[in-house]
Amino acid sequence: MGAVYRKEMRSYLVSMIGYVFIAFILLMMSFYFAYLNLNLASPRFEAVLESIRFVFVIFVPILTMRVLAEEKKQRTDQLLLTLPLTVSDIVVGKFLAVATLFAVPMGIVCLYPLILARYGQVNLAVAYMSILSFFLLGCANIAIGLFFSSITENPIIAAVVSFVVLLVCYLMDDLSSMVPNTASASVISFAVLFALLAAVLYNLTRDLWGAVITGAFLITADVCLFIFKRTMFEGLFHRFLNMFYMTGRLENFFNGILDISGVVYFLSIIGVALFMTMQTLNKRRWS
Amino acid sequence: MIEVKNLVKKYGDHFAVNGLSFSLENGKIYGFLGPNGAGKSTTMNMMTGYIASTSGDVVINGHSILDEPEEAKKCIGYLPEIPPVYPEMTVSEYLTVVADLKRIPKVDRKSVVADAMETVKITEMKDRLIKNLSKGYKQRVGIAQALIGEPDIIILDEPTVGLDPHQIIEIRELVRSLGQKHTVIISSHILTEISEVCDYVLIINHGKLVAADSTENLEEMFAGGNSLELLVDGKKDAIVRTLSSFGEIIKCDIADYDEEQKAYPVQLKVTNDADIRRGLFKAFASADMPIIEMKSRMVSLEEVFLELTRDIDVDKENDTDIDSATPGVESEEA
Numbered sequence: 001m002g003a004v005y006r007k008e009m010r011s012y013l014v015s016m017i018g019y020v021f022i023a024f025i026l027l028m029m030s031f032y033f034a035y036l037n038l039n040l041a042s043p044r045f046e047a048v049l050e051s052i053r054f055v056f057v058i059f060v061p062i063l064t065m066r067v068l069a070e071e072k073k074q075r076t077d078q079l080l081l082t083l084p085l086t087v088s089d090i091v092v093g094k095f096l097a098v099a100t101l102f103a104v105p106m107g108i109v110c111l112y113p114l115i116l117a118r119y120g121q122v123n124l125a126v127a128y129m130s131i132l133s134f135f136l137l138g139c140a141n142i143a144i145g146l147f148f149s150s151i152t153e154n155p156i157i158a159a160v161v162s163f164v165v166l167l168v169c170y171l172m173d174d175l176s177s178m179v180p181n182t183a184s185a186s187v188i189s190f191a192v193l194f195a196l197l198a199a200v201l202y203n204l205t206r207d208l209w210g211a212v213i214t215g216a217f218l219i220t221a222d223v224c225l226f227i228f229k230r231t232m233f234e235g236l237f238h239r240f241l242n243m244f245y246m247t248g249r250l251e252n253f254f255n256g257i258l259d260i261s262g263v264v265y266f267l268s269i270i271g272v273a274l275f276m277t278m279q280t281l282n283k284r285r286w287s
Numbered sequence: 288m289i290e291v292k293n294l295v296k297k298y299g300d301h302f303a304v305n306g307l308s309f310s311l312e313n314g315k316i317y318g319f320l321g322p323n324g325a326g327k328s329t330t331m332n333m334m335t336g337y338i339a340s341t342s343g344d345v346v347i348n349g350h351s352i353l354d355e356p357e358e359a360k361k362c363i364g365y366l367p368e369i370p371p372v373y374p375e376m377t378v379s380e381y382l383t384v385v386a387d388l389k390r391i392p393k394v395d396r397k398s399v400v401a402d403a404m405e406t407v408k409i410t411e412m413k414d415r416l417i418k419n420l421s422k423g424y425k426q427r428v429g430i431a432q433a434l435i436g437e438p439d440i441i442i443l444d445e446p447t448v449g450l451d452p453h454q455i456i457e458i459r460e461l462v463r464s465l466g467q468k469h470t471v472i473i474s475s476h477i478l479t480e481i482s483e484v485c486d487y488v489l490i491i492n493h494g495k496l497v498a499a500d501s502t503e504n505l506e507e508m509f510a511g512g513n514s515l516e517l518l519v520d521g522k523k524d525a526i527v528r529t530l531s532s533f534g535e536i537i538k539c540d541i542a543d544y545d546e547e548q549k550a551y552p553v554q555l556k557v558t559n560d561a562d563i564r565r566g567l568f569k570a571f572a573s574a575d576m577p578i579i580e581m582k583s584r585m586v587s588l589e590e591v592f593l594e595l596t597r598d599i600d601v602d603k604e605n606d607t608d609i610d611s612a613t614p615g616v617e618s619e620e621a
Contacts, residue, residue: 003387010384014375079371079432082335083388084360286339 004085004093008067009100018101021063025105028052033112043122045113046130046254053134053247056141057166063101064145065159067094068277072153081285087278091146095274098142106135126256133253136266137246141166143273150280169244176241183233187226190237194218204283288313289334289440289470294343296329296494303329305494307343311487313439316466318485318502319474322596326494327474328368331444334472335365348439361389364438368445370429374418378409378428381417382435389436403431407461423454430461441465443473447480459484478592490595497595515555515564515583518548521576526551529570535561550579 012018032048071077080090113127148162149155168175179189198215202208226233242248249266252259289311296304304326311317319327332338334345336352336359345352350359373381382400391399404410407427412420417428426446433441446462447455462484465471475481481488482502490498490505498505519526523541530539530553538556545552557563564581571578 003384003390006387007384010380011373011375074371074373075367075369076371076373078332078337078365078367078369079385080388082337082360082363082365082367083385084357084390085388086357285337 001089001093001096004080004090005097005100008094008097012097012101017063017066021059021101022105024059025055025102026108028055029105029109029112037112037116041120043116043120045116045122045127048112049130049134049250050254053137053250054170056138057163057170060138060141060145060166061148061159061163063098064142064149064162065155066149067098067146068149068281069153069155069158073155077281081281087281091150091274091277091281095143095146095270098146099139102138102142103135106131106138123256126254129253129256129258130250133250133259133262133266136263137250140246140266140269140273143270143277147273147277147280150277169246172241172245173248176238176245179238179241181235181238183226183230183236186233186235186237187222190222190240191219194222288348289472290346291330291334292344292346294330294333294345295341296326296333296338297341302494304333304340307491307494307496309489309496309499311470311472313470314466314468315470315486316462316484317470317472318481318488319472319491320476320478320481320488320592321474321491322476325491327476327491328444329494330491331365331442331472331474332367335363335442336360337365337367361436362439364433364436364441366426366429366433366441366443366446368448370425371432372417372425372428375416377414377416378404378420378431379413381428382431385432386435391436399435403434406434406464407431408457423450426450426454426458430458434465438469440470440472443471445474445476447475447477455480490592492596513557513561513583515553515557515567515581517553517555517567517578518545518550518580519553519571519576519578520550521571521574523551525574525576526553529574529576530555532570533563533566535563548579 029048029052032051033045036042036047036051037045068077071080081087110128110131113122113124113131116122116127117124144165145158145162148165149158152158152161179185194215197218198211201214202211205211246266246269249259249262252262291307291309294304294307295302307326307330319330321327329338333340334347334352336356339353345359347359348362350362352359373384376384379400382403383396386396386399387393401410404413407430409424409427409431412424417425420428426449430443430446433443443462447458450458459480462471462473466484466486473481473484485502487501488499488505489496523544526541527539530536535558536555537558538554540554542552542554544550564583567581568578
């Protein structure tokens with residue numbers, strides 16, 4: 001893992017993308033910092049972070065698109081996978097490298113609340129908690145970008161897909177409010193979702209019966225639950241969709257609540273995304 | 288020591304590798320021979336753990352590539368078909384990264400990289416970006432990468448493809464010198480390469496092993512005796528009559544009359560140790576039919592290869608015949 005990490009860091013040091021990313025994040029932060037905190041004389045540093053949550057949608061896809069797709073394109077994955085390394089060494093090493101790159105501007109940003117504190121009362125605990133949550137959100141986005149980089153060997157496709165997915169997650173608050181809240185709408189939405197899941201399952205495994213049985217089981221369970229516990233379904237799909245509204249999880253931190261469930265949420269997303277990335281790499285070896 | 292046990296790789300309904308079994312001793316140079324698409328690269332990719340087999344196993348120095356992949360991979364240096372290089376790195380940077388990935392301690396890395404560059408003669412290129420190197424040099428960087436860490440087994444997939452004749456000779460010499468310390472496996476569809484460098488040849492076709500033996504044995508076995516080629520000036524039936532007095536002739540082909548040479552080309556297969564050239568000369572001389580040309584030759588590996596792979600095509604539907612038609616296929620004494 002260490003060797004993969006060092007190799008990745010080295011490639012960021014010699015290529016432009018790392019520096020551009022750091023500069024861009026810093027530029028955005030500093031711009032909003034100068035405007036919101038200095039110009040408007042507000043002590044709330046979290047307001048800056050709140051305003052620039054959208055940067056991930058733009059910059060994470062660009063940063064992560066090449067990480068695994070390029071290896072496959074250049075056939076260097078053949079080197080990595082035939083060296084005495086495990087798939088998790090590769091994936092985790094690469095993830096940590098991107099996360100480190102993101103940690104650089106975040107580390108610099110940690111100075112900003114101190115600058116503010118020189119001129120007035122600043123709640124530093126809230127400010128640093130917000131920075132931490134912002135960093136976790138970034139890492140979760142990076143893990144998702146990494147996953148989409150593993151499913152294709154074309155970096156552009158990886159970038160477009162992760163852009164769309166991150167954008168949908170970013171807008172999920174608005175999108176989910178468009179879904180009707182009634183129980184019947186929920187049950188139908190879930191049925192469609194399970195059917196899609198079965199289709200994906202079939203696509204991955206080529207096991208028609210397995211996919212049909214899984215899909216049928218889930219849909220039956222969905223309908224049975226609907227019949228017996230109708231009230232449970234009210235607004236359920238809405239809540240389900242909101243699970244993907246990652247940026248919304250920052251609210252508690254910005255309001256000064258140390259939201260442990262939020263931390264667990266981000267760590268879980270990172271874990272699931274990295275696990276799926278490993279599985280994608282493994283699957284390619286087995287198919 | 289590599290043992291390949293009943294290796295199968297299936298893509299959909301197509302068998303890329305179909306029940307391959309063999310075992311390779313230490314300290315020899317092995318050649319994988321087969322036409323394009325025979326399953327050479329797939330086999331090598333499975334031996335090195337890049338792709339997993341559908342069934343069967345590869346055991347390297349006692350470590351199964353499926354159960355103990357890390358231990359097994361430590362024993363192997365692999366150059367895939369396309370050298371897996373990072374174009375934006377310099378040669379020495381790249382090799383240092385590989386040394387790091389192969390867990391060479393930091394203090395040794397420099398000397399290990401220098402040695403590898405020296406072995407493949409790319410020391411003078413060490414500060415060049417790999418993307419600016421020619422194909423031949425990239426190939427050497429790929430080989431240097433495989434050599435780092437002195438693995439017991441070095442697997443090179445078509446190491447001479449796309450190189451000029453000079454480079455091919457150099458790589459061949461390199462492979463030969465590597466064979467003194469390592470077990471080397473190279474694949475190729477170029478026969479001269481295999482017959483010149485390798486001690487032992489494995490011929491693969493349609494994902495199956497069709498022959499496995501030392502280079503000399505294969506040639507001998509398929510010769511089925513010596514071959515003679517003659518050009519005889521005379522009547523066809525007279526030639527046949529003359530030849531029929533020789534019991535040593537196994538097979539006799541008389542081609543159509545050659546207008547240019549004014550003679551019949553004759554091909555003879557003769558039992559192994561018999562030398563009938565003098566007898567033929569006398570017999571044809573006394574029959575007043577001048578022999579314009581006569582040459583004796585051994586069957587080359589190329590013909591062995593063509594013979595074996597043609598058999599497969601004919602018997603594609605009926606696999607059982609192949610084994611009986613190919614001596615050496617059962618030989619697993621290696």
